[in-house]
Amino acid sequence: MTEGTNVIEGLYYSKEHEWARVEGDVVVVGITDFAQHSLHEITFVEISEAGTVLNAGDECGLVESMKASSELYVPISGEIVEVNAALEDAPEIVNESPYEKGWMMKVKPSNLDEELKNLMDSKGYSDFIAAL
Amino acid sequence: MSDTLKRTQLYDWHVAHGDVVPFAGWEMPVRYTDIRQEHMAVRDAVGIFDTSHMSRFWIRGPQAQEFLQTLTSNNVSKIGVYGGQYTTCLNEQGGILDDLTLYRVSEEEYIWITNAVNGPKIKKHLLKNAEKFEVSIEDRSSEVSMVAIQGPSALHLLSKAAGKDLTDLARFSINPVTLSGFECYLCRTGYTGESGGEVLVLNTPIDSDGKQRAIAFWEGMLELGEEYNAKPCGLGARDSLRLEAGLVLYGNELDESTSPIEARIPYAVKFKVDPHYLGYDVVRRHKKEGGIRKTRIGVEMIDRGIPRPQYDVSFKGSKIGKITSGVMSPMLSKGIGLAYVKPKTVEVDDVVEIDIKGRTRRARVTTWPFFDPERYGEHRTL
Numbered sequence: 001m002t003e004g005t006n007v008i009e010g011l012y013y014s015k016e017h018e019w020a021r022v023e024g025d026v027v028v029v030g031i032t033d034f035a036q037h038s039l040h041e042i043t044f045v046e047i048s049e050a051g052t053v054l055n056a057g058d059e060c061g062l063v064e065s066m067k068a069s070s071e072l073y074v075p076i077s078g079e080i081v082e083v084n085a086a087l088e089d090a091p092e093i094v095n096e097s098p099y100e101k102g103w104m105m106k107v108k109p110s111n112l113d114e115e116l117k118n119l120m121d122s123k124g125y126s127d128f129i130a131a132l
Numbered sequence: 133m134s135d136t137l138k139r140t141q142l143y144d145w146h147v148a149h150g151d152v153v154p155f156a157g158w159e160m161p162v163r164y165t166d167i168r169q170e171h172m173a174v175r176d177a178v179g180i181f182d183t184s185h186m187s188r189f190w191i192r193g194p195q196a197q198e199f200l201q202t203l204t205s206n207n208v209s210k211i212g213v214y215g216g217q218y219t220t221c222l223n224e225q226g227g228i229l230d231d232l233t234l235y236r237v238s239e240e241e242y243i244w245i246t247n248a249v250n251g252p253k254i255k256k257h258l259l260k261n262a263e264k265f266e267v268s269i270e271d272r273s274s275e276v277s278m279v280a281i282q283g284p285s286a287l288h289l290l291s292k293a294a295g296k297d298l299t300d301l302a303r304f305s306i307n308p309v310t311l312s313g314f315e316c317y318l319c320r321t322g323y324t325g326e327s328g329g330e331v332l333v334l335n336t337p338i339d340s341d342g343k344q345r346a347i348a349f350w351e352g353m354l355e356l357g358e359e360y361n362a363k364p365c366g367l368g369a370r371d372s373l374r375l376e377a378g379l380v381l382y383g384n385e386l387d388e389s390t391s392p393i394e395a396r397i398p399y400a401v402k403f404k405v406d407p408h409y410l411g412y413d414v415v416r417r418h419k420k421e422g423g424i425r426k427t428r429i430g431v432e433m434i435d436r437g438i439p440r441p442q443y444d445v446s447f448k449g450s451k452i453g454k455i456t457s458g459v460m461s462p463m464l465s466k467g468i469g470l471a472y473v474k475p476k477t478v479e480v481d482d483v484v485e486i487d488i489k490g491r492t493r494r495a496r497v498t499t500w501p502f503f504d505p506e507r508y509g510e511h512r513t514l
Contacts, residue, residue, distance in 0.1 A: 040151075041167055043437055043460035044467070046491075062489060063458065064438045066368055068168040071489070088436070 004037025005129065008099050012116055013125035019099065020119065027034040027076055027112065030103040031063065031094065034129045039065040044093045045087040047072065047105050052080045054107075055116050061104065063094070075119055078109040139278040140184035141336050141346035147384050150366055153220070153359065156249035156383075158185040161366040162208045170177060170369035171376075171462045175322050175508050178283035179365035180353055184346075187251030189244040189258060193267035198407065203261060204234060205392060205409055207402040211236045216304040216319060220392050220400045221246075221254065226414030227388040231400065233321055233381065237308040243317070244330075245278075247382045277336040277346040281353065282373075284512070285360035286328030292356055301329075305500050312352045314345070324370070325377025325501055325509045335480055372459045376431055376468065377509065378500020384441060384457045385470055386429060393418035394472070396428045426453065426472040429494040432464070432502060437488045439469030439495065442486040455486065463503045471494075 012020045014031055017035035021028045036042065045058070047061035054074045061072035074080075083105045087093060094102035109115070120128060137159045146152050150161035161182065163170060173179045201208040206219035216235035220228050230250040235243045246254045251273065258269045283288060287299040293311040301307060301320045309318045317332040336346040354362055361409065371381070380386050380395055391414060392401045403416055418424050431439055439458035446450050453473030461468045469486075478484060482497045506514050 041165070044436070046436060059489075062437075066161065066372065066460065068490075069440050083226065 006033035012119035167368035170365040173363035185248040199265040222411030226411040282328035324373035433467035438467035
C-alpha cells in the first residue's frame with residue numbers, strides 16, 4: 001500500500017476527505033488518511049465549539065499544516081456534542097492516527113439516514129482518491 | 133513563454149529523496165523529511181539547501197560599477213573586490229523589481245544573484261539598460277549550481293571541506309575556494325537568520341556530467357556534514373526560517389508597488405551615491421520626508437491560530453492592513469507573521485486583531501527576529 005491511501009471499511013466518506021463513523025446515537029467525524037498525508041505535518045486544529053448546530057457541508061473548523069490552511073466541513077447535519085480536546089496541544093495526532101485518536105468531533109445527527117446516502121462507502125472513496 | 137517547469141542540476145536527487153512541488157516556475161523540493169525537523173537542524177546544527185533555481189548574472193566591463201549604480205539602491209562603490217551587499221532593484225516609482233545580492237569578483241566583474249521568480253524580468257531589465265554602457269551581461273544560471281549551507285555549524289563544515297579555517301570570513305564577502313575538490317565561490321551570506329554560506333559550484337552545467345558533479349558535491353557535503361548532524365532542507369524550511377528571522381520574501385512582502393522604506397529594509401538603500409539609481413527620488417522622499425503608504429510589522433499570536441497571507445489586521449476595531457506571510461513558528465510553537473499596516477497606527481506590544489476566516493484572534497505587534505537573538509541566529513552570544 002502506498003502512503004496516504006488507507007481507507008477503513010464501514011466508514012462513510014465525503015469528497016472533502018472527511019470520514020464519519022456511526023457510534024450509537026452520535027456520529028464521529030475526522031479527516032482521512034489521504035487528507036492528513038496531503039497536508040503533512042499538521043500544526044494546528046481548530047473546531048467549532050460543542051453546541052454548534054450545523055448543516056451538512058457547513059464549514060466547522062480549520063486544519064493548518066506547515067504549508068497550508070484547509071477548512072474542515074461537517075459531512076452530516078446536526079449538533080456538535082464533543083470536540084477532541086487532545087488535538088489542541090497535539091495536532092500531530094491527526095497525522096499519526098487519522099481514523100482513531102485523531103478524530104475531530106462528535107455530532108448528534110438530525111437527518112442521518114437520508115444524508116448517509118450522499119456519502120461514499122470505503123470502496124467508493126478508494127476509487128475516488130485513486131482517480132485524483 | 134513555455135509552461136514547462138524548470139529543474140536544477142540536483143533534481144534527480146530531490147525526486148529520489150524528497151517531495152518535489154512546483155515553485156516559481158521550478159520543480160523544487162518542499163521537504164525531505166519534515167519541515168520542522170529541517171528547520172531545527174538549521175537553528176541547532178546545519179542545513180543544506182539547493183538554491184540553484186535563483187538567477188545568476190555576471191556583469192563585466194569598464195562601466196560595470198556605474199551601470200549597476202543606476203539600477204540598484206545600495207552604494208555600489210562600497211563593494212571592494214571579493215565583497216558584496218544586499219540591495220534592491222527599483223522602478224521609477226521606487227517600487228521593488230527585485231531584492232538581490234551583488235558581489236564583486238574583480239575590478240570590472242560583478243555577480244548579481246536574484247530571486248527565481250524574477251529571473252526573466254531582471255534579465256530583460258539588465259539587457260535593456262546595458263545598451264547605454266560599456267558592459268556585458270551573461271546569464272550563467274544554468275552553468276553554475278548554487279547550494280546554501282546554513283546554521284551554527286555551517287562554517288565549520290565548510291572549513292572541513294576547504295581544508296582550511298573559513299570561520300572568520302567577513303559577512304557578505306565572496307571567496308574563491310576549492311571545496312572537496314570543486315572549484316567554488318563561497319559567499320558568506322544566507323537567508324535563514326543563521327550564520328553560513330551560499331556556494332556557487334562552478335562548472336556544473338545542466339547536462340549529464342554537470343548534474344553528476346553537482347550531485348557529487350551535494351552528497352559530499354552531506355557526508356562531511358554527518359558529524360555536525362547536517363540535514364538536507366527543502367523550501368518549506370527555507371520559508372519558515374526566513375520568516376522567523378523577519379526577512380522579507382519577494383511576492384509576499386516585496387512587489388513593484390512597495391518601496392524599500394515601506395518594507396523596512398533601510399540597509400538596502402543609500403543616498404550618497406553617484407549616479408542616482410532609478411527610483412532614487414521617491415525612496416529618498418519616503419526616507420527623509422515621509423509619504424509612505426504603509427509600513428511592515430511583525431505579529432505574534434496571543435490566541436490560537438496562524439496568520440496567513442491576505443488575512444485582515446485590525447486595531448481597536450478598525451481595519452489597518454493585511455498579513456503577507458505567516459507560519460507556525462517551530463521555535464516559539466506559536467503563529468507568527470508579517471503584515472503591512474497604515475503608517476503610525478500601531479506600535480510594538482500593541483494588541484491587534486486578525487480575522488482568521490471569520491474568527492477574530494488577538495496578536496501582539498513585535499519586532500524581528502521572532503526568536504531570542506541571544507540564543508539563536510547569526511549574532512547569538514549564549
